[in-house]
Amino acid sequence: MMRKGTRLLLWTCVGLLLVGLIACEATMNSGGSSVTNSQTGAAGERTVSAEEKKLDEEVFPKDRVVDVKITIDEADFQDMLDNASAEEFKTASVDYNGHHFDNVGIRTKGNLSLRSVVQMSDSDRYSFKLSFDEYVNQTLEGIQKINLNNNYSDATYMREFLTYELSEQMGLPTPKHSYVNVYINGELWGFYLAVEQIGDAYLERNFGNAYGALYKGEMTGSGSDLTWLGDDLSAYTGLVQKSKSSNGDILIKMLDELNNGSNYEKYINVPDALGYIALNTLTNNMDSYIGANKQNYYLYENNGVFSILPWDYNMAFDGMGGGFGGMGRGDRFGRGADGAG
Structure with missing residues (x-):
């Protein structure tokens, strides 16, 4: 087993290398190289439109945790939980940080995380996909679909968030992301990471x-x-x-x-x-x-x-090997009053 001191030294070196890569990217951009995955200003920095600023402030804010309140027929929701592997859409109403929508599609989602929760007898804390345009022509500030990720097997709840943050700092075309508290029929279901689905709004913004x-x-x-x-x-x-x-x-x-x-x-x-x-x-x-x-x-x-x-980082920081944030089944998906498990 790797000693704590050795592991700390290893990840310090990794961190320094990453800082170097980010600095190199910034130097290249300021030196006149074009950034092909975004719209850029005269100084080579990415231009943020008024629409994107609103998206950052109201849908994916980084300075607070917003509420996502889902109202769905109880029988439909129970059927979705009982048949989670089918990943079939149900109809729901959604209040996303105060923005109200009816006729929103919601379903379970995931690969390993979905199969793992299905096999658990003590958890129903699935990841979900919200599809605002599934049944009617509507978007949330231009966003058609948002994934609500359950931070599977991550005691820190930070693997995916931090990796997307690093991706953003490196200048890669990164989906919008932020933390949310998910409520279902008035019950706090859990603390989730909301991630923008790769779609038209993302592509228009980055390309x-x-x-x-x-x-x-x-x-x-x-x-x-x-x-x-x-x-x-x-x-x-x-x-x-x-x-x-x-x-x-x-x-x-x-x-x-x-x-x-x-x-x-x-x-x-x-x-x-x-x-x-x-x-x-x-x-x-x-x-x-x-x-x-x-x-x-x-x-x-x-x-x-x-x-x-870049996409899907819930297994970053050695998540596949269990070297970071390993935890028991009950800790992973319990829905405590604080929404964090």
């Missing part, structure tokens, strides 16, 4: 458009490791198309160049790709592209160039 090809890497198929499987797109079942259009054979061209060529910059945003790999390596997030499962990332094609998008 200036939302019409490019979007894919998600999933472990259940083949090709999510981005290796060459030939020019038949149907062979890449692990790269699931999430956009309405695919932009022809652009994905095949990127994979061909990545595996068989050398001009990577033609099809890949190399700085963001290196930043993504560095972030996952430094936080030891093995439930990602750098791990055995090759999953939990998005690829977005912007004018022929693919960027890798």
Whole structure:
């Protein structure tokens, strides 16, 4: 077992390395290099619109924990809990920090975290997905879907939040995120991390458009490791198309160049790709592209160039190995009065 002093020294070094990477990124940006994953001002800094400021203040504030109050038919909610693996949407009303919506879709979500809670006899504290536009044309300040993550197996409740914060500091295209208290039918259900779903608002904010090809890497198929499987797109079942259009054979061209060529910059945003790999390596997030499962990332094609998008960090900081924040089942998902477990 690693001694505490050795572990502290290791993570101090990791922290210093990360600070160096962030400083290097800032130096590159101030030196005139373009930041391709966001709209930038004259000094190379990201321009924040009035709409985004409102989003930061009212939906994803970092200076307070807001309330998300969900009202759902009791029978529908019980059916959702009893059949959580089905991940079927139910209809609910939602008050999100004072913004009221009817006809919102809600369902359970997750992979390992979902399966684990299903197997527990002493917990029903699932992660949830809110889909504001599931049944009617409505958004929450432009956001169509928000994930309410239960911080599975994380005693600190900070793994995912801190990793997204580091991602943001590194200049990567990071989803909006903040802590919330979730209430269901008047009962405090728990302390959650709200994370913006990769969607139109996110893409418009970070790339200036939302019409490019979007894919998600999933472990259940083949090709999510981005290796060459030939020019038949149907062979890449692990790269699931999430956009309405695919932009022809652009994905095949990127994979061909990545595996068989050398001009990577033609099809890949190399700085963001290196930043993504560095972030996952430094936080030891093995439930990602750098791990055995090759999953939990998005690829977005912007004018022929693919960027890798950071996603799903509940297993960061050695969560797969249990080296940080290990805890018992009762501690993980109890719904105490403070909402924190």
